Amino acid sequence: MEQAWAWEQEMPLRWLLIDEGSSGVDGSDVALALCADIDGLFVDPEPPRAAEHYTLIGCDPAGPLREALAHAGTDRAWLSDIVLDPVHDPRQPPPQGCQPYNPGCSCMEELLDVTVLGRRPSAAGADLVDVDLRGHLRILPEYGWPPAQPPAAHAFTLTGNHDGPALGTCRQTAGVFQERPRPPVRPVTLLGSRPAAPLQALMEQRSARRRHLRATIHTVDRSGHAVDTGRMVSATVIGARPSRLGAGLVDVVLDDGLDEPLPDGARVIWELWRTGRPDRPNLWAGHDRALRHQWSGAALRHRRSGRPDRLAGSTFCLDGRFVTDIEGFYCALGEAINGPGGYFGWNLSALDDCLRGRWGAMAPFRLIWHHAEVARRHLVPGYDRPAYTQRTWGPAITLQDLLAILTEGRVDVDLR
Ligand SMILES: [Zn+2]
Structure with a gap:
């Protein structure tokens, strides 16, 4: 028994599923299950298709x-x-x-x-x-x-x-209209889960139609505070078995995967926030573009809302040493404005939003961009496929573009 208890200590129930229209579940914000791990939440993306x-x-x-x-x-x-x-x-x-x-x-x-x-x-x-x-x-x-x-x-x-x-x-x-293989589905299993009564009732239904689970996935930190990951699972429960992860826990097997799983490397990023947020700047700097984007996503989700903006006329310092891509710019800007793990936009329209206030800084403000030569060297014209979405494939966002947007947003940028 001591062994099983030790397992539970090592495997906290760190994911929470909140109902979003599962069969037979009424009401909003109904908790469906806590679970230790979700197989299929973190999946490396398919390699890009050949031309x-x-x-x-x-x-x-x-x-x-x-x-x-x-x-x-x-x-x-x-x-x-x-x-x-x-x-x-x-x-x-x-x-x-x-x-x-x-x-x-x-x-x-x-x-x-x-x-x-x-x-x-x-x-x-x-x-x-x-x-x-x-x-x-x-x-x-x-x-x-x-x-x-x-x-x-x-x-x-x-x-x-x-x-x-x-x-x-x-x-x-x-060549445009042709059979193209779909990426393989990676079905989701809720490992080491403790289903709440509504999910228990759903799992006991005989007809598959009534076993449809649709839920948003939240991460639960050590103090029990839940944060929405922005990911949703929508699939039929096809089985449940006792879990090896703890006494009384079950593994709930689903027949389908997430539309948009998180890349495998993002696991450490979400774990970092779950166990206490980033305590110093530039912890994102070692990540590639895709994971820098994931970093900004985690920063957005964990943003402390309701804090007043710094007053208009404030000065912020951007550490530009790692701004080797547009994703790095968003990470660095988020930390310049809101400190380690801070968020201030993760694409151009989000940046534009942030510049209107209520995201930590009120324009006009001054931004001292240290080591701007890094961005000058990397954020140059060309074709780009940013990590954040396939929607914005096209001309790269250059340093000049960013300066124009910041100036438009009444930010006085001082490149150093
Ligand atoms: Zn048509």
């Missing part, structure tokens, strides 16, 4: 696409985005699953980081060309997997993005 080849068939290129074609084979033959909007037959009802956007519709696809390889005369019509491209298809699994078959359309209009320049039209495509 693909596409052909725009029967293309009438315009704007930057036409220019890129003139430079095929050089590094000027590059476009950050090509949006393909299908032109549906207006006399027919929209294809199944098509949702109109403004502009475009949900049948649109987007090619990213596109190199224009060349063109040849097209069989689709005189004056039309077939354009060969290499790039990536934007895939956002939460909005559905790209279809293997093209939508019903008699042409596609091409744009840089929905606010961007017109790139012409094409009749058909090759």
